[in-house]
């Protein structure tokens with residue numbers, strides 16, 4: 001391995017709280033401990049495609065405010081597949097060589113990629129083709145990256161979803177309404193389950209557990225019989241209709257986005273129970289805002305660990321959190337084991353123990 005002098009860092013996929021804390025941590029450790037230079041690549045692979053590549057030098061004197069800043073000040077992308085990149089004239093082009101050329105032009109010896117399953121798979125493929133020394137850091141509010149117990153952004157998103165449920169609680173009780181809260185998470189129900197338990201939901205629907213709408217309605221009737229005329233229903237965005245149809249919104253660039261299942265569930269409840277229902281779609285509120293103390297901590301921990309992996313020459317690995325410590329795992333292992341909610345796991349048992357309806361009772 002050649003001597004490391006200059007490393008790049010980029011954020012990829014959906015933004016989340018805690019990304020800036022990672023960047024700050026990398027800059028401090030790489031410069032302060034190892035004396036390397038650090039280059040911040042803007043807008044992930046899209047910044048590397050440009051000529052000259054979009055990047056800025058990062059120094060220790062202008063990063064202190066980053067710890068408590070949401071989003072990613074480097075920018076990110078979660079659209080425009082680089083292997084079939086839309087060129088604007090209706091054609092698509094494999095931009096891998098352009099991205100590798102951008103990396104070379106910046107004179108980098110290694111690259112830290114902060115991303116989720118999709119980003120890490122993309123970055124790994126490019127790194128293998130270009131001989132790039134890649135180290136990964138897991139981030140995503142969805143917490144669906146395998147091989148790590150937790151990723152950057154999940155804690156903040158869960159806090160926000162919990163707070164939303166707290167707020168809905170009072171207005172639900174005041175008006176005797178069934179309040180449905182739809183949260184993000186893609187195909188994993190981690191946010192819904194964790195925030196649903198933390199916020200005292202009566203019903204939690206996640207994509208991993210097929211539900212019957214009558215089971216949901218029975219829970220509402222049961223509460224009514226106990227004199228509780230309001231109900232809090234947490235629904236994860238990728239939950240399907242009872243017939244198994246996926247509710248999606250097609251957006252720009254032909255990309256599918258989940259959204260709308262909360263409305264379907266609320267309508268079904270209203271029709272079958274006569275209850276007055278309202279729907280809140282939490283949306284990108286979950287991704288924004290100030291990082292929680294835990295995400296700042298995890299970001300700091302992962303940043304230092306990733307720099308140490310580069311120093312040790314342990315490339316094609318991702319830092320991970322397991323059993324109260326940081327470890328490194330092959331990126332391949334992380335992207336091959338998409339992490340959904342375990343049906344026999346502690347949180348499902350907890351929800352059932354609390355009498356929360358998961359839709360299949």
Ligand SMILES: Nc1ncnc2c1ncn2[C@@H]1O[C@H](COP(=O)(O)OP(=O)(O)O)[C@@H](O)[C@H]1O
Pocket residue numbers: 012013014015044045046077078079080081082114115116117118119120122139140141
């Ligand atoms: N460099 C990239 N260019 C275009 N799309 C990307 C890029 N990185 C990730 N994506 C897309 O963004 C979406 C989310 O990526 P992912 O990495 O899973 O996000 P996260 O990293 O937040 O989990 C996926 O559909 C993925 O294909």
Ligand SMILES: O=P(O)(O)OC[C@H]1O[C@](O)(COP(=O)(O)O)[C@@H](O)[C@@H]1O
Pocket residue numbers: 013014015078116117118139140141142184185186237257258287
């Ligand atoms: O910001 P967009 O493009 O609307 O994407 C929304 C999606 O991104 C997320 O917020 C985060 O997903 P990733 O971490 O995989 O990017 C999902 O929960 C949600 O389905």
Ligand SMILES: [Mg+2]
Pocket residue numbers: 013116117118140142144186
């Ligand atoms: Mg993802």
